[in-house]
Amino acid sequence: MWAFLHKFSSPKYFYFLSGRLIPWFAWSCLAVMLVGLYYGLFEAPPDYQQGESYRIMFVHVPAAWMSMFIYMVMAVAGGIGLIWHIKLAEIMAASSAPIGASFTFLALVTGALWGKPMWGTWWVWDARLTAELILLFLYLGVIALNSAIEDKRTAARASGVLALVGVVNIPIIHYSVEWWNTLHQGASVTKLDAPSIHISMLIPLLLMAVAFKLYYATVVLMRARCEVLDRERNSSWVQDLISAK
Amino acid sequence: MFESLQMGKYAFYIWTSYGLTLVVLVANIIIPLSQERTLLRTLGRKLRRKRRDNNESKA
Numbered sequence: 001m002w003a004f005l006h007k008f009s010s011p012k013y014f015y016f017l018s019g020r021l022i023p024w025f026a027w028s029c030l031a032v033m034l035v036g037l038y039y040g041l042f043e044a045p046p047d048y049q050q051g052e053s054y055r056i057m058f059v060h061v062p063a064a065w066m067s068m069f070i071y072m073v074m075a076v077a078g079g080i081g082l083i084w085h086i087k088l089a090e091i092m093a094a095s096s097a098p099i100g101a102s103f104t105f106l107a108l109v110t111g112a113l114w115g116k117p118m119w120g121t122w123w124v125w126d127a128r129l130t131a132e133l134i135l136l137f138l139y140l141g142v143i144a145l146n147s148a149i150e151d152k153r154t155a156a157r158a159s160g161v162l163a164l165v166g167v168v169n170i171p172i173i174h175y176s177v178e179w180w181n182t183l184h185q186g187a188s189v190t191k192l193d194a195p196s197i198h199i200s201m202l203i204p205l206l207l208m209a210v211a212f213k214l215y216y217a218t219v220v221l222m223r224a225r226c227e228v229l230d231r232e233r234n235s236s237w238v239q240d241l242i243s244a245k
Numbered sequence: 246m247f248e249s250l251q252m253g254k255y256a257f258y259i260w261t262s263y264g265l266t267l268v269v270l271v272a273n274i275i276i277p278l279s280q281e282r283t284l285l286r287t288l289g290r291k292l293r294r295k296r297r298d299n300n301e302s303k304a
Contacts, residue, residue, distance in 0.1 A: 106265065222281075245289060
């Protein structure tokens with residue numbers, strides 16, 4: 001296990017392994033997403049309260065889940081980079097930030113597009129929405145630190161600390177609908193008792209969530225690969241790779 | 246089959262959500278691809294220049 005981890009964290013090995021993994025993630029993502037969209041748009045019935053509008057859920061909820069999941073990945077990778085100075089962990093943290101910011105943006109915008117017809121407003125300064133907006137700013141802070149500091153190792157240290165401090169926001173987002181009175185509806189899937197969502201809507205929702213996870217795996221590896229190539233540009237294996245092209 | 250995709254009075258909100266999601270997802274694929282292409286081109290140019298300089302200094 002440790003030998004494998006050690007080998008995997010070598011940039012060269014990572015570069016070639018991820019090159020082989022990316023197509024698998026990409027094609028399985030596309031397949032799961034198409035099935036999820038089919039069930040979400042054709043098979044699932046309209047909601048008895050919200051009519052067709054609830055179908056925004058199939059992109060909104062997985063995007064919001066991803067915004068938090070990617071943040072945790074980024075913070076853990078940033079922490080590993082801080083403690084053990086593993087270059088690949090720093091690269092994964094830096095590569096995750098723009099993808100996480102994209103999903104946070106999507107969660108906010110699709111939320112507004114769902115809120116307008118259902119609540120009558122695009123935006124309210126309520127606990128969950130505000131906490132999600134802060135999450136977007138945290139991502140932007142990490143991205144800004146990474147691009148503002150010339151030395152990549154220093155940049156990784158600074159953005160790693162910011163990412164770890166920002167973790168406090170994640171439980172606030174998750175529990176905001178329980179802690180405060182809010183316009184946002186409560187959880188209907190991640191509850192200890194049975195989910196209060198019908199199976200015909202739960203299946204496309206979970207399929208879309210899996211598809212988004214696979215999508216993240218695909219694009220984070222693509223970004224990380226590019227970053228590895230950039231940082232290792234003077235090593236012999238990159239030189240060999242370039243001259244072979 | 247596709248009549249069900251009209252979505253009634255919510256069409257604008259639903260399709261804007263799905264459309265935006267598609268745009269953002271596709272953009273996140275295009276960006277690393279184009280970065281990689283630019284990087285490979287830059288590195289390739291640098292390598293060729295280095296080789297040429299080495300050859301000239303030998304000659």
